[in-house]
Amino acid sequence: xxxxQKRLEKLTLRLDHxxxxxxxxxxxxxxxxxxxxVDAGLEVDWKDSTIDNAEVExxxxxxxxxxxYQPAAIDLRKICTIIKANNDLERIADxxxxxxRQVEHIVEEDLSFENSVEFNSLAQNVLAILGKTIRLLxxxxxSSARNVIEADRKIDEGYTTxxxxxxxxRENSGGIPWFLATVNIAKxxxxxxxxxxxxxxxxxxxxxxxxVRHTMHEHTYDS
Numbered sequence: 169x170x171x172x173q174k175r176l177e178k179l180t181l182r183l184d185h186x187x188x189x190x191x192x193x194x195x196x197x198x199x200x201x202x203x204x205x206v207d208a209g210l211e212v213d214w215k216d217s218t219i220d221n222a223e224v225e226x227x228x229x230x231x232x233x234x235x236x237y238q239p240a241a242i243d244l245r246k247i248c249t250i251i252k253a254n255n256d257l258e259r260i261a262d263x264x265x266x267x268x269r270q271v272e273h274i275v276e277e278d279l280s281f282e283n284s285v286e287f288n289s290l291a292q293n294v295l296a297i298l299g300k301t302i303r304l305l306x307x308x309x310x311s312s313a314r315n316v317i318e319a320d321r322k323i324d325e326g327y328t329t330x331x332x333x334x335x336x337x338r339e340n341s342g343g344i345p346w347f348l349a350t351v352n353i354a355k356x357x358x359x360x361x362x363x364x365x366x367x368x369x370x371x372x373x374x375x376x377x378x379x380v381r382h383t384m385h386e387h388t389y390d391s
Contacts, residue, residue, distance in 0.1 A: 172237045176246050179229055180305070183250055183257070186222045187302040190257045193219070193264035194298055194360060198291045200271045201353065202282045209271030216265035223258035227251060242374075249374040253305065256363040256370075260298070263356040263363075270349055277345040286333050287353070290326035294357045297323060301364040304371050316368035323361030330354040 193212050200208035230251050233239065239247060274281070281287040297319045304313055334350040372380050 172233065172239060172243060175229075175233060176243065176250075179226065179233075179250055180246075182222070182226055182229075183254060184302075184305045186219060186226065186254070186257050187305050189215075189219055189222070190260045190264065191295075191298050191302050193261050194267075195295060197264040197267035198295065200268055201274065201287075204271065204275050204280065204282075206272050206275050209268035212268030213265040216261050219258060219261040223254055226254045230254075245374050245377065249370045252370045253367045256366045260360050260363050263360050267353055267356050270352055273345065274349055277349070279346050279349055281350075281353070286326070286330040287350075290323070290330055290354065290357050293319070293322045293326055294360050297361055297364050301367050304368060308371055308375060310372050310375050313368040313371040317365050320361045320365045323358055327354050327358035327361075 193215060196208060197212045199205075200212065230247050233247055237243070273279075297316055300312060300316050300319070304316065331351060331354055334347050334354070366381075369380050372378060
């Protein structure tokens with residue numbers, strides 16, 4: 169194994185660890201919203217700086233590898249994939265932090281999402297697709313990547329349902345504060361689904377060399 173490949177393996181492990189931190193951040197933010205736990209929500213926000221630092225370090229290592237080894241073919245695709253997935257993971261962590269900050273407003277306005285069917289359904293789907301996406305970072309399976317891309321439709325549908333319900337109930341369920349909190353939380357979860365789709369598309373690029381963004385429903389890809 170070449171020195172470049174050894175360093176790429178270590179870099180992939182670092183990305184995998186960052187992914188697990190992001191997955192935990194989203195799970196913690198959702199639970200904090202359910203439990204109306206302000207401290208837990210703020211902790212998610214506080215821990216975001218650790219993920220930000222990891223994102224910078226991974227990007228810097230990618231730049232070093234590009235400069236030192238001038239990689240081509242699969243090694244170049246690996247570095248490109250790591251750079252792009254790294255950015256998507258950092259954005260997922262930012263969205264988790266945003267959700268964590270919402271808890272303070274939820275408590276201040278005496279709002280509750282614990283028994284919201286729409287919230288719980290969307291949260292469940294987001295955690296499921298995020299878990300599959302994080303596993304993609306290590307198994308790099310294109311069939312699983314396609315499943316993630318297809319599963320994002322459920323996230324979009326759940327987002328639409330939650331927003332439509334917020335419009336219908338905005339006068340009776342807490343007024344403007346409840347409506348704004350609902351929109352912010354729903355949008356954050358919908359965007360997490362989008363970032364998961366981006367990572368899945370990058371895994372397909374890594375394994376096949378095909379750029380599938382905007383065309384994933386028009387082609388069939390080999391595993």
